[in-house]
Amino acid sequence: MHYIYIGLAGAFGAMLRYSAGLLFMTDHVFPYATLLVNLLGSFLLAWLTYGLFKKVRLEEKMKMVITTGFVGSFTTFSAVSVETVELFQNQSMLLGCVYIFVSLVGGLGMSEIGFRVGKGVSEK
Template sequence: MRSYLAVAIGGLLGTGLRLTIDLALPHADHEFPVSTLIINLVGAFVLGWLVGGLWTRPSTPNWVKAGIGSGVLGSFTTMSAVLAAVALLSGAGEAWLAALYLAVSAIGGLLLAAAGLRIGSLIAHRPMPSTVTDAGQTL
């Protein structure tokens, strides 16, 4: 039950984040969909980072993985938004722009997901310090 609730709350958060970016970076149907591209590339990186890092820790509860992965990132990024943008661009006579957008989305998403996996893995497997040398004075 906790996982379902985490996904529902995460979905609200991810959708809100997506709407915020879409409103901040609006575009017409015949223009390059910068907001959708940014959203999907950031989502690919973050999911890769989480899967390579936080998800590998046995102490990470499944409801956290479900809430962030399926909930937040599942509602934040969508393949349907990419395909809708490609269809709109193509329909507006911008086939070259549609092809460019699809290529950047696919290749960029793969590269950023791989980078996220690598960085997450490096962070997750970095040894934790056993002592604090400044006795907390920097806080």
């Protein structure tokens, strides 16, 4: 049954990811939607892990449903990889490098913010 819950949460995360892609779709070469989703997902995972889950006691299985199922399907490293290769193949080397840098440093920064916000929530 646990696998079914992870699958359902994953389906919801994937649908939300797809909707964000449609909402933030632009004619620009730069993959803004994927970047935004991954930065938000980095924040969300850290906030859940270090904040909400410290304050609200959930079974480990339910935490996995939320983090692996929902957040895992909402964010996507594979899309970052493919979109970066596409930028490079389209001779957009600078944009590709900016995308990698912002994805990595931005993701780490958003995780740090999520950690700090979550820690503040759990201490209240």
